[in-house]
Amino acid sequence: MPKTTYAAITLGSNSFNMLVARTQGHRPQVIAKYKRKVRLAEGMxxxxRLQDAVMQRGLDCLAMFGRMLDNHKVDRCHVAVVATATLRSVSNADEFSERAVPLLGCPIEVICGMREAELIYQGMVxxxxxxxxxxxxxxxxxxxxFIVGEGQDVLLKASLPFGCVTGQRQFFAHFPYQEQDFIDSAADVAKILTEQGPMLRRLGWNAVVGASGSVQSVIELLAHRELPQIITLEVLQQLKTEILQQHSADLAGITGLNSERVPTFAAGVAILLALFTQLNLDRLQLSGGALREGVLQQLADRVAG
Structure with a gap:
C-alpha cells in the first residue's frame, strides 16, 4: 500500500514555506522543501491593509506551491496551511485568503500567537x-x-509584537545605519518585554535555542567563517560593528552573509543583541525545527490517525 504524501505550508511575515513529506518509522520524512522570502510584513x-503589490507577491508564491502540490500528487485533504502575524493583523486578510484558496485548493488557518508558540515548540522538540x-x-x-519548556511540556509561552521585517522598516529604513538605530531598536524590545521578561527569567532554563531566519543568518555566517556555530554576545557585537562599517546597503563587506538575508539582517542582529541583554543570555544555538516542522508533525499525526 503506497504511503500517504502530505504537505505543511506556513505563511510567515517574512517567508512562506512548504514541506512535502511521507511518514517513515512513525516520523515525517521530508521529500521536498520550498521557500520564498515574500516579506509580507513589508506590505502592512x-x-x-496589506498593500496590493505585496499581496500579489504572496499569491504568486502560493500559485507556485499549488503547482508543486500537483506535481507531488498531494491530496488537498492532506494539506495544512497556517498563517501568522501579518495575516492576523491586516484588515484585508479575508481578501488574501479568498484569492489564495483557489490557487492552493485548500483553506488557510490564521493562528493566534499562542498557538504559533505551541507549534514552534513542538517542531523544536x-x-x-x-x-x-x-x-x-x-x-x-x-x-x-518565546517558549520555555521541558520535554513535551510547555511551561510558558508568549508572542510579542516585534520582528525583523517590521524592525527593519521602523529602525533601519535609511542607510548608512547608525549607532542610534541599534539603541532605538533595543529600547523598543525592552519596552515590549517589560511584562514577559521577568517571568521568563524567573522560570530559568538550561539552554537557549533560536528558530528563525535571523538566527540562521548568523549561524550560516559563522559556518562560512569556520567559527563555532554558537551565537554569543561577542559574536553579535562584532556583527554590529561590521554593519556600522559598511559602505553600501547590500552589506557586501560582511563575509559569509547570504545576499538573501541582507534586507532584514541589521534588524535581526539588533533584536538578538537586545534579547541577549534583556534576558541575560550567554549563548544561543540553532533549533532543528520550528513552526513548519510543528505543523508537519501535527499533520503526520492526523494522517496516521
Missing part, C-alpha cells in the same frame, strides 16, 4: 537534540515567540 500599510529546560526564541517577520 498605515491604513491597516521533534527535531532538536538535548533535554532539560529550554528557552526557545523564534524571531519572525512581525512577531517574536
Amino acid at each position: 500599510g498605515t491604513d491597516g 521533534a527535531n532538536t537534540q538535548g533535554g532539560g529546560r529550554r528557552l526557545v526564541i523564534d524571531i519572525g517577520g512581525a512577531s517574536t515567540e
